Amino acid sequence: MLQRITLILILHLCINQVFGQQQYAVNLLGFEERIFRANKDTVDVIKLEKINYMINADSTKGQIVSELKRVNYSSLPDSLRVNALWNAALIAYLNKEIDLSFLYWSKYNTLTNDTSTQSILLGYLTSENLNKTINRSLYAKLISCDSQFVQFDNELHKSIELKGNTFKKVSSLLLPGSGLLINGNIGKGLLSMGLNTGTFFFVRFLISNNAWVNSVLWGSNLIGKFYLGGYRLTVKEIDNKQGRKQKMRAETSAHLLTSILDKYPLSLRLVY
Amino acid sequence: MSIRLTVFFVVFSIQSLFSQIDNTFLKHLSDNNLKIEYFSYLQNTTCSNDTLDFYFSKYHFQFGDDSSFLVHAARAKKLLKQDTSLLIHYSKHFLNKETQQSNEWFNSILDTSLLLNDQLKQLHLVYNLTQYPLETVELPLQLQKDYQLYYRATKKKPIVAGLFSAIIPGTGLLYLNKPRAFASNLAIVGGFGYQTYESSRIFGWQHPLTIINAAFFSGFYLVNVIGSYLEVKKNLRERQKQYLIHASTYYADTYPSSLY
Numbered sequence: 001m002l003q004r005i006t007l008i009l010i011l012h013l014c015i016n017q018v019f020g021q022q023q024y025a026v027n028l029l030g031f032e033e034r035i036f037r038a039n040k041d042t043v044d045v046i047k048l049e050k051i052n053y054m055i056n057a058d059s060t061k062g063q064i065v066s067e068l069k070r071v072n073y074s075s076l077p078d079s080l081r082v083n084a085l086w087n088a089a090l091i092a093y094l095n096k097e098i099d100l101s102f103l104y105w106s107k108y109n110t111l112t113n114d115t116s117t118q119s120i121l122l123g124y125l126t127s128e129n130l131n132k133t134i135n136r137s138l139y140a141k142l143i144s145c146d147s148q149f150v151q152f153d154n155e156l157h158k159s160i161e162l163k164g165n166t167f168k169k170v171s172s173l174l175l176p177g178s179g180l181l182i183n184g185n186i187g188k189g190l191l192s193m194g195l196n197t198g199t200f201f202f203v204r205f206l207i208s209n210n211a212w213v214n215s216v217l218w219g220s221n222l223i224g225k226f227y228l229g230g231y232r233l234t235v236k237e238i239d240n241k242q243g244r245k246q247k248m249r250a251e252t253s254a255h256l257l258t259s260i261l262d263k264y265p266l267s268l269r270l271v272y
Numbered sequence: 273m274s275i276r277l278t279v280f281f282v283v284f285s286i287q288s289l290f291s292q293i294d295n296t297f298l299k300h301l302s303d304n305n306l307k308i309e310y311f312s313y314l315q316n317t318t319c320s321n322d323t324l325d326f327y328f329s330k331y332h333f334q335f336g337d338d339s340s341f342l343v344h345a346a347r348a349k350k351l352l353k354q355d356t357s358l359l360i361h362y363s364k365h366f367l368n369k370e371t372q373q374s375n376e377w378f379n380s381i382l383d384t385s386l387l388l389n390d391q392l393k394q395l396h397l398v399y400n401l402t403q404y405p406l407e408t409v410e411l412p413l414q415l416q417k418d419y420q421l422y423y424r425a426t427k428k429k430p431i432v433a434g435l436f437s438a439i440i441p442g443t444g445l446l447y448l449n450k451p452r453a454f455a456s457n458l459a460i461v462g463g464f465g466y467q468t469y470e471s472s473r474i475f476g477w478q479h480p481l482t483i484i485n486a487a488f489f490s491g492f493y494l495v496n497v498i499g500s501y502l503e504v505k506k507n508l509r510e511r512q513k514q515y516l517i518h519a520s521t522y523y524a525d526t527y528p529s530s531l532y
Contacts, residue, residue: 024308028312032300032301032306032309033297209474210474211470212470213467213470214481217463217464
């Protein structure tokens, strides 16, 4: 009887652990209860423990980043702060929160003055659109380590603006459809030319028959539809072409970055 | 044997006793937007169903699931009754929400037994004016203009607007105090009418151009009638929405409240 009672008690107390699906949430709650009851000195250390657990439990990057934001890094002991800031910078970068990542990386760099290629690379990637001076100085350090960075940086800064866009637009206004033809959209260009020519002859036919109201109303409607529509289509097709070029550039950059990261992997560091 | 059973119940009771809901901890979870932890905490707590429903309603309210909120809030009415500040908080939220959910909150859950102070009564009245409009009603000055516009919109009949537009194109919109829309509608339908007349005079009724013109004219004429009818309904919805948005903004500042 005593054994049965003991078993029931154990089962009752550990019921949550029995169900695996709930384990993750229960563990997070456990960390949070400790955080809630912790004093000022230990609270951020427990938050780091929680983040570590979340990383190991494959939580989403978004969830981890929101936990990272709760940590007061300045109150952490030096032994933990360095790696915690590195991890924070890396996870924020992976979650595409570049501003936040650069902020953590700057704090990390101020603290350590780390000259490893990995650290410089992370700083270079996060400072791209935020601080050009730092970005260029980090780039100078990177190319002294490996010439592969030159190719990557060139690809990143290569102009993708297509030439003759203004000419195509003006041409489309002067001779409807011609802008599309120059842009390489032969079918659409010919169709636009045909429709605009048809509109011209139709309006001429109405005027020659003294159907003035018809000529004004049909003319304004059809010109709005085909002439201005053709111009808008030209602008849209130019943008599409630009987008395709941009996509190609992004793919090449991603490919180059992958090979760089294979060589200089950016990995999370143990906090404990 | 009886000692063993006593031990069992004592341990069981102690565990349950420690499982009482810690409001300050829940506030901590809420402040930090910790959805998973909040849910897990409530799921693993042993307490009365009323209390659980009360806190689950707070959980769903904070994390944006209004329909689940309403289910739990309806079950936790006893506890809600004791927290008028929270009722005000919820009411302000439902002033400017989807009609069905707002209706459920204001007319099903927030019944007369819960309207225990003037602020709640005021919010209840402000919402219910959209269900049962009154010509004269005491409202804050800031809301009166919007309410009057809404009230006038309730007096407009879609069928009347449709009939007006059928007789003279666009006049249904004039009935709605939209003179610009009236002018453009009249110009468009009139223009197509004259275009049809002109082509019939020059080319005859059997000519394809006249047939096309006549088709366009008929189409625009019908659109003008149906459009005027629908515009009255749309106008009513917009006025109602505008009134409730302003009411919601106004009371957010006037009646400060929080979830905890």
